[in-house]
Amino acid sequence: MTILSAVADVLRCFSSTRHDVTVTDLVTLLGMPKSNASRLLRAMRDEGLLETVGDSKRYRPSLLLNQVGQIYRFAASLIDRADAVVGKISDEIGHTGYISVRRGEEIIGVTAHPGRHALRVVTAIGDRIPAFASSTGRALLARLTDDEVRTLYPAGFTAPSETAPQDMSELLTRLASVRSAGFAESHDEAVRGVHAVSVAVGDPVTGDEVALCISFPAAIVEPAERLAIIRSLGAGAAEIAALTQDKLFYPLNLSIAETAP
Amino acid sequence: MTILSAVADVLRCFSSTRHDVTVTDLVTLLGMPKSNASRLLRAMRDEGLLETVGDSKRYRPSLLLNQVGQIYRFAASLIDRADAVVGKISDEIGHTGYISVRRGEEIIGVTAHPGRHALRVVTAIGDRIPAFASSTGRALLARLTDDEVRTLYPAGFTAPSETAPQDMSELLTRLASVRSAGFAESHDEAVRGVHAVSVAVGDPVTGDEVALCISFPAAIVEPAERLAIIRSLGAGAAEIAALTQDKLFYPLNLSIAETAP
DNA sequence: ACCTGAGTTCCAATAAATGAAACTTTCTAA
DNA sequence: TTAGAAAGTTTCATTTATTGGAACTCAGGT
Numbered sequence: 001m002t003i004l005s006a007v008a009d010v011l012r013c014f015s016s017t018r019h020d021v022t023v024t025d026l027v028t029l030l031g032m033p034k035s036n037a038s039r040l041l042r043a044m045r046d047e048g049l050l051e052t053v054g055d056s057k058r059y060r061p062s063l064l065l066n067q068v069g070q071i072y073r074f075a076a077s078l079i080d081r082a083d084a085v086v087g088k089i090s091d092e093i094g095h096t097g098y099i100s101v102r103r104g105e106e107i108i109g110v111t112a113h114p115g116r117h118a119l120r121v122v123t124a125i126g127d128r129i130p131a132f133a134s135s136t137g138r139a140l141l142a143r144l145t146d147d148e149v150r151t152l153y154p155a156g157f158t159a160p161s162e163t164a165p166q167d168m169s170e171l172l173t174r175l176a177s178v179r180s181a182g183f184a185e186s187h188d189e190a191v192r193g194v195h196a197v198s199v200a201v202g203d204p205v206t207g208d209e210v211a212l213c214i215s216f217p218a219a220i221v222e223p224a225e226r227l228a229i230i231r232s233l234g235a236g237a238a239e240i241a242a243l244t245q246d247k248l249f250y251p252l253n254l255s256i257a258e259t260a261p
Numbered sequence: 262m263t264i265l266s267a268v269a270d271v272l273r274c275f276s277s278t279r280h281d282v283t284v285t286d287l288v289t290l291l292g293m294p295k296s297n298a299s300r301l302l303r304a305m306r307d308e309g310l311l312e313t314v315g316d317s318k319r320y321r322p323s324l325l326l327n328q329v330g331q332i333y334r335f336a337a338s339l340i341d342r343a344d345a346v347v348g349k350i351s352d353e354i355g356h357t358g359y360i361s362v363r364r365g366e367e368i369i370g371v372t373a374h375p376g377r378h379a380l381r382v383v384t385a386i387g388d389r390i391p392a393f394a395s396s397t398g399r400a401l402l403a404r405l406t407d408d409e410v411r412t413l414y415p416a417g418f419t420a421p422s423e424t425a426p427q428d429m430s431e432l433l434t435r436l437a438s439v440r441s442a443g444f445a446e447s448h449d450e451a452v453r454g455v456h457a458v459s460v461a462v463g464d465p466v467t468g469d470e471v472a473l474c475i476s477f478p479a480a481i482v483e484p485a486e487r488l489a490i491i492r493s494l495g496a497g498a499a500e501i502a503a504l505t506q507d508k509l510f511y512p513l514n515l516s517i518a519e520t521a522p
Numbered sequence: 523a524c525c526t527g528a529g530t531t532c533c534a535a536t537a538a539a540t541g542a543a544a545c546t547t548t549c550t551a552a
Numbered sequence: 553t554t555a556g557a558a559a560g561t562t563t564c565a566t567t568t569a570t571t572g573g574a575a576c577t578c579a580g581g582t
Contacts, residue, residue: 002539002568003263007265007310008310011325014328014332015332020336023561024560034559038559047265061333064269067330072323073327074280075321114466207314263537264538264570267570283528295572296530296531296571296572303530
């Protein structure tokens with residue numbers, strides 16, 4: 001095992017609930033000998049990959065990693081474009097907007113724009129949720145063929161809520177709806193009372209694909225506002241799709257959107 | 262030389278003008294043998310530190326690095342960061358520095374660094390002062406729109422001293438000045454003979470906003486020192502704003518700062 | 523088909539990582 | 553204040569990865 005995989009493992013220890021790590025954290029989380037954990041953390045700090053908090057013992061990611069991480073958005077310029085679209089919509093309507101990517105069968109939030117409403121949906125960047133059980137996930141899965149989706153879930157899946165697809169055949173039916181409607185929608189899926197609308201777009205040159213999502217409390221959004229959100233998302237994503245010449249993009253079908261969710 | 266330093270060197274190759282790297286980039290930038298560059302990039306990709314762009318030979322930072330980089334922002338809260346900046350300035354110049362937050366129409370001191378001078382401004386942490394009648398308050402109010410400021414004071418306010426804004430229209434004028442200058446200033450407002458300079462910065466993700474303030478006896482500070490204080494505060498706050506991608510940050514306008522207070 | 527620049531693979535010499543145990547520091551509670 | 557425990561660091565012989573020159577492969581251009 002090269003030290004590189006140990007470095008990657010250490011970085012994977014950080015999460016929205018673990019902002020710093022200690023030697024013993026690594027011992028328990030990764031099962032690595034104390035001696036290695038101690039030396040590895042110090043070496044990573046000496047090379048500028050980590051910083052010590054205050055005067056030692058706790059290690060957190062460094063400014064270098066922060067800066068390199070920011071590059072990701074520009075390197076994957078699709079993310080940046082999608083973020084601009086979602087940010088604008090979020091600013092206009094006051095609801096939470098975010099963009100996500102898919103890694104295997106999981107969806108990961110990449111950027112977020114918190115809403116302005118007192119009742120707002122809060123999402124943590126970096127959190128992972130199952131792809132099949134979210135509007136962002138289904139928007140992205142709809143870009144795969146049915147066979148590819150089946151391959152992704154060789155053992156099927158277990159629905160986390162009643163409004164999520166209960167089995168593979170229901171998932172495929174809903175993905176077909178996403179393709180014809182041009183957007184995906186979820187209700188009470190990850191969080192009770194939360195409604196979400198998502199559209200996916202890709203860049204065939206880089207292979208990147210992202211989902212644009214607006215999430216809002218179902219209770220305070222009228223049908224007309226929901227339609228407006230869908231229209232804005234669809235229009236913004238269509239612009240990006242035109243730019244990247246995304247052939248997998250499913251354009252918005254407003255007549256379907258107008259039927260109640 | 263451990264491979265870790267090579268990894269750090271590779272990460273340092275990324276910049277706002279270089280979003281991805283190739284084997285030859287490393288050879289020219291770092292002077293490393295082609296063989297090493299080739300293996301290192303592939304190893305970093307295999308471990309999830311880098312991604313290949315499409316199916317090309319270009320490597321860019323990975324989603325993992327993006328996420329770990331985001332942690333950096335939360336690892337040290339906005340208040341901690343602001344406090345570090347103010348503490349450093351306070352140490353250097355010997356005057357009192359503190360950071361405050363706004364709660365409604367009041368400003369609350371959160372942390373303080375007492376100065377070293379015999380004649381020093383003493384502030385109590387936790388004290389509440391009216392937002393409109395202090396430099397910290399106006400620095401923070403300047404981040405609101407005029408309408409939001411008016412809503413904050415539906416019944417107007419009563420000026421506590423002659424140098425404080427006397428009515429809403431004067432307050433709005435002074436907030437406009439704060440926005441163009443990038444800093445707020447007070448003189449004889451809360452305390453006679455006390456001068457204060459403040460800059461505000463926020464984190465759009467968490468919604469937090471803080472004011473960084475240096476406070477000093479007007480009698481013993483020359484214009485040149487006042488300018489140096491403004492410059493330090495502005496630079497420190499700008500660094501934080503870059504980190505949090507604060508879009509409401511008003512950068513320092515030195516030519517305005519140079520005119521007498 | 524040939525050339526060129528870019529990237530990859532091979533090899534033995536060399537340098538680094540490993541992990542158990544001993545050691546030191548820091549924390550906790552009597 | 554001090555004993556005891558927990559957390560962190562260092563040591564050392566062994567194992568393993570890294571190194572860099574050179575030969576090799578691949579893709580694009582003429």
